[in-house]
Amino acid sequence: MSRYAEFYRRSIETPEAFWAEQAELIDWKTPPRQILDTTRAPFVHWFAGGTTNLCHNAVDRHLATRGDQPALIAVSTETGTERSYSFKELHAEVQRVAASLKELGVGKGDRVLIYMPMIPEAAFTMLACARLGAIHCVVFGGFASASLASRIEDATPKVVVSADAGSRGGKVIAYKPLLDEAIRLSMHKPDAVLLFDRGLAPMDLSEGRDHLAAPLVEKHRDAQVPCTWLDATDISYTIYTSGTTGRPKGVQRDTGGYAVALAASMKHIFDGRAGETYFSTSDIGWVVGHSYIVYGPLIAGMATLMYEGLPTQGLDRQPDGGIWWQLVEKYKVTVMFSAPTAVRVLKKQDPALLKKYDLSSLRALFLAGEPLDEPTARWISEGLGVPIIDNYWQTESGWPILTVANGVETTRSKFGSPGVPMYGYKVKILHESTGEELTAPNEKGVVVIEGPTPPGFMQTVWRDDERFVDTYWKTVPGKLVYSTFDWGIRDEDGYYYILGRTDDVINVAGHRLGTREIEESISGHAKVAEVAVVGVADALKGQVAMAFVVPRDGAVLGDAQAALALEGEVMKQVADQLGALARPARVHFVGALPKTRSGKLLRRAIQAVCEGRDPGDLTTIEDPGALQQIRQTLSPQG
Numbered sequence: 001m002s003r004y005a006e007f008y009r010r011s012i013e014t015p016e017a018f019w020a021e022q023a024e025l026i027d028w029k030t031p032p033r034q035i036l037d038t039t040r041a042p043f044v045h046w047f048a049g050g051t052t053n054l055c056h057n058a059v060d061r062h063l064a065t066r067g068d069q070p071a072l073i074a075v076s077t078e079t080g081t082e083r084s085y086s087f088k089e090l091h092a093e094v095q096r097v098a099a100s101l102k103e104l105g106v107g108k109g110d111r112v113l114i115y116m117p118m119i120p121e122a123a124f125t126m127l128a129c130a131r132l133g134a135i136h137c138v139v140f141g142g143f144a145s146a147s148l149a150s151r152i153e154d155a156t157p158k159v160v161v162s163a164d165a166g167s168r169g170g171k172v173i174a175y176k177p178l179l180d181e182a183i184r185l186s187m188h189k190p191d192a193v194l195l196f197d198r199g200l201a202p203m204d205l206s207e208g209r210d211h212l213a214a215p216l217v218e219k220h221r222d223a224q225v226p227c228t229w230l231d232a233t234d235i236s237y238t239i240y241t242s243g244t245t246g247r248p249k250g251v252q253r254d255t256g257g258y259a260v261a262l263a264a265s266m267k268h269i270f271d272g273r274a275g276e277t278y279f280s281t282s283d284i285g286w287v288v289g290h291s292y293i294v295y296g297p298l299i300a301g302m303a304t305l306m307y308e309g310l311p312t313q314g315l316d317r318q319p320d321g322g323i324w325w326q327l328v329e330k331y332k333v334t335v336m337f338s339a340p341t342a343v344r345v346l347k348k349q350d351p352a353l354l355k356k357y358d359l360s361s362l363r364a365l366f367l368a369g370e371p372l373d374e375p376t377a378r379w380i381s382e383g384l385g386v387p388i389i390d391n392y393w394q395t396e397s398g399w400p401i402l403t404v405a406n407g408v409e410t411t412r413s414k415f416g417s418p419g420v421p422m423y424g425y426k427v428k429i430l431h432e433s434t435g436e437e438l439t440a441p442n443e444k445g446v447v448v449i450e451g452p453t454p455p456g457f458m459q460t461v462w463r464d465d466e467r468f469v470d471t472y473w474k475t476v477p478g479k480l481v482y483s484t485f486d487w488g489i490r491d492e493d494g495y496y497y498i499l500g501r502t503d504d505v506i507n508v509a510g511h512r513l514g515t516r517e518i519e520e521s522i523s524g525h526a527k528v529a530e531v532a533v534v535g536v537a538d539a540l541k542g543q544v545a546m547a548f549v550v551p552r553d554g555a556v557l558g559d560a561q562a563a564l565a566l567e568g569e570v571m572k573q574v575a576d577q578l579g580a581l582a583r584p585a586r587v588h589f590v591g592a593l594p595k596t597r598s599g600k601l602l603r604r605a606i607q608a609v610c611e612g613r614d615p616g617d618l619t620t621i622e623d624p625g626a627l628q629q630i631r632q633t634l635s636p637q638g
């Protein structure tokens with residue numbers, strides 16, 4: 001048996017012994033009393049009775065051994081700033097923010113919503129929350145007021161931490177007006193708002209509620225805020241993600257299990273070593289940013305590089321495609337993490353850029369978030385001369401489900417496949433309707449995970465245990481298994497291939513979005529009667545959103561000018577409410593939408609038509625003409 005096969009077998013057959021060993025990778029104030037408790041399956045408790053703290057493990061623990069080594073390197077080609085913080089300096093910065101939050105009333109179990117750009121203060125704030133035992137809830141800075149409002153309402157934060165603005169490609173995006181509008185829309189109002197002023201956009205402060213961070217942080221310059229010891233099963237954070245309904249789900253994570261899972265993944269999967277530099281190009285607003293910009297690398301004693309800016313700039317802020325490689329050279333990055341879309345963007349540029357810098361420090365590039373196509377994988381693998389490691393996971397899992405664990409044993413990767421199940425994950429493929437396990441190679445089914453789910457996996461949906469069980473664990477009749485909502489196959493060597501989502505989630509440039517949220521935004525437009533939004537394959541972004549709208553005024557259908565104007569209005573509405581990321585690539589106007597006789601929208605059939613595929617079984621369709629109309633709309637003459 002190969003070394004990894006044996007490692008995996010132990011994790012599945014003797015999970016308690018396996019994870020007790022992994023638990024030694026982190027510091028505990030008091031060791032766990034019980035490694036695994038499944039009495040309330042599918043809810044799982046890992047390391048109950050153990051007390052620890054994420055911030056202690058990410059920062060304080062390293063002070064004695066590597067206090068003066070870099071911990072956080074923050075580079076922005078948007079503002080032309082570059083700064084490195086040692087573990088000692090990071091420790092001080094985090095305590096300043098922790099003391100400021102404390103002064104605003106934040107304590108253990110309180111929610112702090114973070115709506116910030118990729119600036120070091122965002123990481124300080126996350127770590128400060130962890131230090132205090134407060135639950136952070138980071139909302140991606142690219143989301144606009146309606147998305148933010150629904151998250152504020154669900155998380156009910158005591159304090160919101162934000163900044164004056166973000167910047168993208170030199171274009172300043174003022175956050176404060178979006179935040180003010182979100183708070184106005186939300187039923188819940190935070191007690192206080194803490195604002196970091198970057199000097200990019202003016203801010204109107206609301207008396208009594210809004211506090212500028214600078215004077216508070218300065219006041220607490222020498223603050224010493226001890227870590228609050230938490231039970232391993234206490235909540236560390238929630239992060240919102242999209243699903244089948246328009247209402248985002250708060251994915252809730254524990255403390256001890258998460259710390260152990262990250263420490264183990266840094267060792268066995270990413271093979272990152274203390275004292276080295278890790279560079280993930282993601283954003284703190286996504287799960288990759290939580291696990292592999294902030295917590296994972298720091299827990300491993302690595303310096304983490306936070307980059308604000310496009311991949312197509314240079315350190316001198318001039319357009320250049322070399323920034324990432326320039327940073328790899330400058331900071332001797334050993335492990336890098338990105339998404340296939342970003343690589344596809346770079347692929348359009350001069351390949352000489354890859355040769356311009358000394359990339360000899362780099363050992364591997366990890367790519368995740370969306371399917372990695374073979375041409376992209378080959379291009380970057382040949383360009384960099386290091387292994388490209390595809391890894392498949394979800395906001396819900398917190399760390400890779402499928403990949404190769406080169407830290408355990410060097411394992412061959414196959415183009416098109418993220419790899420094999422990681423230790424702790426019992427991955428199966430089930431028949432969509434019968435729920436039968438598909439064991440023969442290359443049979444397509446739904447990818448599921450059998451419990452108990454490993455450490456780091458979501459505990460539940462924030463404040464909604466029932467939704468957690470109903471949404472994720474009850475999709476297969478007669479079986480309690482976790483559905484990933486992804487289609488997949490497994491080949492004869494046990495490698496998995498992911499074939500897209502089974503639900504209404506789409507993946508735009510590696511960003512997970514719910515088509516229902518976009519539909520809700522569009523149907524709020526006064527001139528819209530009905531709408532369907534589907535994800536359509538796109539060569540660069542993986543998928544883009546495409547909207548089909550039935551206008552209230554039928555005259556729009558025959559009037560190209562009116563249609564163009566309404567398309568613009570609809571796009572603007574989505575960008576204003578949800579964020580530019582969610583804006584559909586096109587809005588098409590039709591007289592009717594294809595539905596079943598019982599009135600269900602046939603989104604899958606619409607998607608198939610958009611991608612030039614066979615729409616499949618249409619026996620339940622009410623009006624085949626509606627699908628025909630969509631086909632005509634899409635044709636060049638249409």
Ligand code: PRX
Pocket residue numbers: 241287288367368369370371372390391392393394395396418484485486498500501507510511512
């Ligand atoms: O459909 C799968 C796709 O992204 C979804 C999860 O997105 P998110 O919650 O944003 O978490 C991303 C964490 C990396 C999955 O259900 N996906 C993620 N990674 C891959 C992938 N599809 C194919 N290959 C991957 N490597």
